[in-house]
Amino acid sequence: MISIKIGNNDVSTSVLVINCGSSSIKYALVSERREDRIYGLAENLGSENARIKGITAGGQPLELAIPNANHEQALETLLERLSHYNPQAIGHRVVHGGTLTKAHLLTPDIIQRIREATPLAPLHNPAHLVGIEATMRLFPELPQVAVFDTAFHQTMPAHAYRYAVPKFLFTDHNVRRYGFHGTSHAYVSERGSELAGSLKQGGWLTAHLGNGSSTCAIWNGQSVDTSMGLTPLEGVVMGTRSGDVDPSIHSFLASNLGWDIFKIDKMLNKESGLLGLSNNLSNDMRTLIEASEQGNEDATLAIEVFCYRLAKSLAALSCGLPRIDGLFFTGGIGENSAYIREKTMAYLPHFGFNLDKEKNNTLKRGTEGRIDAGAGPQIWVIPTDEEGRIAKETEHVVEQLSREANAAIA
Numbered sequence: 001m002i003s004i005k006i007g008n009n010d011v012s013t014s015v016l017v018i019n020c021g022s023s024s025i026k027y028a029l030v031s032e033r034r035e036d037r038i039y040g041l042a043e044n045l046g047s048e049n050a051r052i053k054g055i056t057a058g059g060q061p062l063e064l065a066i067p068n069a070n071h072e073q074a075l076e077t078l079l080e081r082l083s084h085y086n087p088q089a090i091g092h093r094v095v096h097g098g099t100l101t102k103a104h105l106l107t108p109d110i111i112q113r114i115r116e117a118t119p120l121a122p123l124h125n126p127a128h129l130v131g132i133e134a135t136m137r138l139f140p141e142l143p144q145v146a147v148f149d150t151a152f153h154q155t156m157p158a159h160a161y162r163y164a165v166p167k168f169l170f171t172d173h174n175v176r177r178y179g180f181h182g183t184s185h186a187y188v189s190e191r192g193s194e195l196a197g198s199l200k201q202g203g204w205l206t207a208h209l210g211n212g213s214s215t216c217a218i219w220n221g222q223s224v225d226t227s228m229g230l231t232p233l234e235g236v237v238m239g240t241r242s243g244d245v246d247p248s249i250h251s252f253l254a255s256n257l258g259w260d261i262f263k264i265d266k267m268l269n270k271e272s273g274l275l276g277l278s279n280n281l282s283n284d285m286r287t288l289i290e291a292s293e294q295g296n297e298d299a300t301l302a303i304e305v306f307c308y309r310l311a312k313s314l315a316a317l318s319c320g321l322p323r324i325d326g327l328f329f330t331g332g333i334g335e336n337s338a339y340i341r342e343k344t345m346a347y348l349p350h351f352g353f354n355l356d357k358e359k360n361n362t363l364k365r366g367t368e369g370r371i372d373a374g375a376g377p378q379i380w381v382i383p384t385d386e387e388g389r390i391a392k393e394t395e396h397v398v399e400q401l402s403r404e405a406n407a408a409i410a
């Protein structure tokens with residue numbers, strides 16, 4: 001392992017985590033000690049306003065204009081700034097890994113598998129591939145690992161991942177439920193069950209509630225069901241995504257309004273969810289809570305639908321668990337909004353959950369803590385750490401490869 005030096009001669013090891021979107025790159029240099037993290041975002045790539053915004057090793061804000069920079073140029077600038085920390089490996093977040101079940105070293109074969117999964121994640125996988133190809137050109141000597149959002153859910157049984165549609169769509173065209181947010185559900189359930197004293201054992205529900213939201217049922221550390229499906233549109237209400245709707249909405253809108261498939265897809269992914277319900281007021285839960293407090297009825301209904309559908313999803317996923325030991329809330333909304341947690345739990349009296357309202361109200365951002373009153377299944381807030389989890393899985397792959405290489409030499 002290569003050591004890096006940060007601050008007062010503190011020495012630790014690091015992995016550079018990269019998450020490439022269509023016009024942005026999120027990055028984090030994750031060292032063994034969490035507080036050493038350097039992170040940020042290169043945004044508006046390909047435009048005059050391209051820039052890097054982040055936090056440096058000393059915790060200072062960084063803002064750097066990189067006009068017209070593309071992904072490769074932004075990565076070059078970033079990696080130039082970070083190269084003196086000698087990252088030991090690069091971990092790439094990849095949304096869709098098809099049927100790959102774990103993180104993999106990036107080889108031509110794995111890159112091809114990511115390319116083949118593109119029809120299943122047309123917005124995400126092409127952007128990841130741009131980032132992967134750029135870092136591989138820039139840093140051919142560094143081991144690079146792909147960590148997939150879908151991998152954690154590959155343990156779902158067939159009765160949870162198959163759709164009730166003709167079999168050939170599954171066998172010939174891979175139409176099935178995959179699930180997403182896997183790194184978050186994996187991290188939160190592992191960390192939460194560790195805090196609860198039952199490391200990876202028992203039955204847990206997770207609610208990852210951010211701009212994108214999903215729920216998951218985990219039995220003995222493995223995902224047994226999740227709310228997202230073939231794409232990240234299925235499931236609970238999200239910022240701009242509808243979540244579950246009757247699939248016949250497509251033919252209804254085509255026949256009655258003359259909409260084509262692209263217009264319907266855009267409406268369901270970009271104009272629905274909290275934004276659509278609130279009559280275009282906002283996809284941001286904070287804004288909706290404020291508007292609701294001031295009497296906005298659309299905002300009030302959007303919040304109610306969000307909480308009711310979320311509770312319904314958690315209740316449905318409980319069918320995948322022999323018993324429920326507890327529930328973990330995470331994501332921007334799950335970690336921060338006591339109001340949404342309380343409203344959601346009010347729809348779930350059947351499982352014996354007993355929320356401690358005072359504990360719930362006192363939890364602040366970034367704090368993990370238990371918020372049930374002691375009787376019944378546990379309820380926790382666990383801040384997610386997707387970058388940390390990606391770094392850990394990347395290190396794991398690299399260490400395993402070096403063990404295998406050493407064994408081959410011996």
Ligand code: AMP
Nearest residue numbers: 210211212284285286331332333336337
């Ligand atoms: P994420 O995608 O995980 O960053 O989460 C973004 C969502 O978290 C947005 O809808 C925010 O409005 C929401 N959020 C952040 N802080 C709060 C808060 N204090 N109360 C309610 N929602 C919040």
